Amino acid sequence: MQHLITTSDFSKEEILELFEDARLFKDLTSNNYLNGKIIVNLFFENSTRTRSAFEIAAKRLGAQVISLDVGRSSRSKGETIFDTIANINAMKPDAITIRHSECGLPGSLIEHVNCPIINAGDGTHAHPTQALLDLFTIVEHFKGETEGKKVAIIGDVKSSRVAGSNRKLLPRFGMEVCFVAPDCFKYEGDEYKQYNHISEIIDEVDVIMSLRTQLERHHEVYFESLNEYAKDYCITEETLGERDILLLHPGPVNRNIDISDEMLKDPRCKVLEQVSNGVAVRMAILKKLLS
Amino acid sequence: MQHLITTSDFSKEEILELFEDARLFKDLTSNNYLNGKIIVNLFFENSTRTRSAFEIAAKRLGAQVISLDVGRSSRSKGETIFDTIANINAMKPDAITIRHSECGLPGSLIEHVNCPIINAGDGTHAHPTQALLDLFTIVEHFKGETEGKKVAIIGDVKSSRVAGSNRKLLPRFGMEVCFVAPDCFKYEGDEYKQYNHISEIIDEVDVIMSLRTQLERHHEVYFESLNEYAKDYCITEETLGERDILLLHPGPVNRNIDISDEMLKDPRCKVLEQVSNGVAVRMAILKKLLS
Amino acid sequence: MQHLITTSDFSKEEILELFEDARLFKDLTSNNYLNGKIIVNLFFENSTRTRSAFEIAAKRLGAQVISLDVGRSSRSKGETIFDTIANINAMKPDAITIRHSECGLPGSLIEHVNCPIINAGDGTHAHPTQALLDLFTIVEHFKGETEGKKVAIIGDVKSSRVAGSNRKLLPRFGMEVCFVAPDCFKYEGDEYKQYNHISEIIDEVDVIMSLRTQLERHHEVYFESLNEYAKDYCITEETLGERDILLLHPGPVNRNIDISDEMLKDPRCKVLEQVSNGVAVRMAILKKLLS
Secondary structure: OOOEOOHHHOOHHHHHHHHHHHHHOOOOOOOOOOOOOEEEEEEOOOOHHHHHHHHHHHHHOOOEEEEEOOOOOOHHHOOOHHHHHHHHHHOOOOEEEEEEOOOOHHHHOHHHOOOOEEEEEEOOOEOHHHHHHHHHHHHHHOOOOOOOOEEEEEOOOOOOHHHHHHHHHHHHOOOEEEEEOOHHHOOOOOOOEEEOOHHHOOOOOOEEEEOOOOHHHOOOOOOOOHHHHHHHHOEOHHHHOOOOOEEEOOOOOOEOOOEOHHHHHOOOEOHHHHHHHHHHHHHHHHHHHHO | OOOEOOHHHOOHHHHHHHHHHHHHOOOOOOOOOOOOOEEEEEEOOOOHHHHHHHHHHHHHOOOEEEEEOOOOOOHHHOOOHHHHHHHHHHOOOOEEEEEEOOOOHHHHOHHHOOOOEEEEEEOOOEOHHHHHHHHHHHHHHOOOOOOOOEEEEEOOOOOOHHHHHHHHHHHHHOOEEEEEOOHHHOOOOOOOEEEOOHHHOOOOOOEEEEOOOOHHHOOOOOOOOHHHHHHHHOEOHHHHOOOOOEEEOOOOOOEOOOEOHHHHHOOOEOHHHHHHHHHHHHHHHHHHHHO | OOOEOOHHHOOHHHHHHHHHHHHHOOOOOOOOOOOOOEEEEEEOOOOHHHHHHHHHHHHHOOOEEEEEOOOOOOHHHOOOHHHHHHHHHHOOOOEEEEEEOOOOHHHHOHHHOOOOEEEEEEOOOEOHHHHHHHHHHHHHHOOOOOOOOEEEEEOOOOOOHHHHHHHHHHHHHOOEEEEEOOHHHOOOOOOOEEEOOHHHOOOOOOEEEEOOOOHHHOOOOOOOOHHHHHHHHOEOHHHHOOOOOEEEOOOOOOEOOOEOHHHHHOOOEOHHHHHHHHHHHHHHHHHHHHO
16 A cells, blocks of 8 residues: 655656556546545645645545544544544545645554555645646646756745655656745755845746745744745746746745736746646546555 | 526526426436536535535536635635636636625636636625526416516515516516515615505515515614514515415525514415425526536 | 434344444445435534544445535524424435434424434434444444343443433343443433442443543533543553453543553454444444435
8 A cells, every 4th residue: 555645655657657647637527436435635724725626636536525624623622633543544434635734744644544645735844746746747848858957946945845845856857956035935955056036047947936935834024024025036027038937836826926917827837737737646646546 | 608697697498498407306316417527616605505505406416516615715825716716717627606795706707717607696696596496486386377477575675686686587587576675675776666565565466575684784774673674574474364475585584574483384485495496496507507 | 214313213123134234334345325315414513523424424325415514604694403404304315414412402303304314412312323333343342142241331421422322222232231430420310320430340341331521511610630530430451450341432532531541552442443333333324214
């Protein structure tokens, strides 16, 4: 039995096979691959977008979904997360999808269950399904030719689990990842090149991945307002000029903070394609882990 | 592709065809017309009743339903309704059902989606599925002979989207609509006859449609209490006497404010039949728009 | 048509037949017994555990589930529970599962509906599906030989609906039930032997059923803290020693208050098996009442 806690749970070959399925699922029509399967969605952090994508993916495959709002009941009765999981596991679901604010929590549950665990985001640690859909969008855009491509991840790199997963996943497919961030949002480590401003490398990059500025994850106030951040880090028409750059964002986009209104309408910006791909890739992941 | 924003989106012929389906669905047993379809329910206004009716209708047709409690997550992240819809649309559902407090909002979404939008109530504007189920209940009651029938809509006509939809729909089927309301609740316009008290026309009407007094939609206090309103506008046995009048209400009924306990038990009162018809008519609507 | 309000709604023979089905369902894989059926779950009291078990049971049988969060909408509009039920019933579901804080409420709804009502717990009164799964776990453990077995129910007997249902059900299968509780939690009646401390009868019992101490159901403060209660009533390795006793608990367990961490890992403790059996027994119940 296989889990998906971080992208390293899948080999490069497995990921390419996954993408073959995702390609078949791209129109998002329904099939019967997971008829009779039950998937429990445990979202301790609220997320309309990711929860919906997982739910639609499961239902398009013919599976049933049970969404547990665990926060409201079990926890108010003082139950530990491990007891909650042991109980859900005793009801014998075919998979458990979990989002939690604590780094590493989904991985620590593996030994307590008899079904695949899928990490739908854990704190600032990892968001493997997002990174896989980002990679899939890049692979499709470059028709598989990802070797040597340069990807600039811009924004709150420090607390982004999307950055956390992508910086490990993309280099496995020959890409070079660098970060663009103000000092307060910089990655703590020196394995990646880091820049203060996108202008320093705009002429070299093939992909810009803008991140959502998540002020709620910081304990200190770094900017007087998001507008101050936006002055230097918002991706605008001026930033890209005529360059052939693929612009991505995990959503939801802070309009005119992360990306400008105009750039969101620009054909180089593929944020909605990422959303569609997100369902297709999750369908492929669920099919792989459950069937 | 067709949407249902107001009842005028359907021709008279289409509505009669719809009712043929609704008649077949009247026992509300399950079928497979929409197997493999996914319907997203977006209720920005809380509504157990309408949401349940839509959900049961969809599931009786074999469709899957995803209910998004959009208010709690996306909006708290500052996303606009148009971005929320664009994202949901990118997940390629087969239809989106939406209830929102803002008049005209569901209609404004049409250009942003690739699937049918069904208006499940927008502010004080329209509630087309309610009007269609009301019409269906009237058509069934009079065995199709609606020509020349007089319908008195009584109560808070001013802020009722149910009245808003019915006053346009019923005349298309030969019925004459009039309003009975205190001045503060009167319709602002002169296309319809308006009365202060039901006694003025009780001998002429074939149908009384009582409305829910929605104090929450008014900014001013018009009555010291609902009981004061009820003195003049509650439909009682005394109001109807022995007359052969069909009594309707969109629910939930304020007992002894809108309709008296006794009249709710009277065979002339068809509020629960309206609820059953509501599922059958919505099944017919979903089948029409999705298949 | 049959309902399940208390365990006395089923004859001994019916229960044994039910258990034959539950045995077949024990691996909790999916089937099609209830394809095309719609079950409405009405939980007025929050309960992740019981609601999930019912939902998984229904979906494993191929039924569709509609979970209504009735508390939030209908009730805020001032609707009575009887009107809410009449409306839901008019939508023609195939069964209604209801949990409510008021004793006797589910039973009082029977005359208002055309489908089976399943009591998922009403106040301090009854919790028939829990008692049936407890009995099933006991029957399986003793390979059907329940005659003469002694069961000690320990803890807050006074306000426990689990105790309320088990004290009536278990004796029908030849078992002798006694209670162990501090005075403040004792059963008000003299049909059952009652003890102050488990040590008084530990050498005679075959089954210990520990209850969740539900301080929220008491109006007075009986203990300074749950730890004080635990000193005398927590089931530990010391309590059981080497004795061959089956240890049960309806969950969620207050760790080291109701049962110690060590005993929860002990093979004599079958709380997770109860959870699995809970889905299997509810599948059997739904199959019986709906097909």
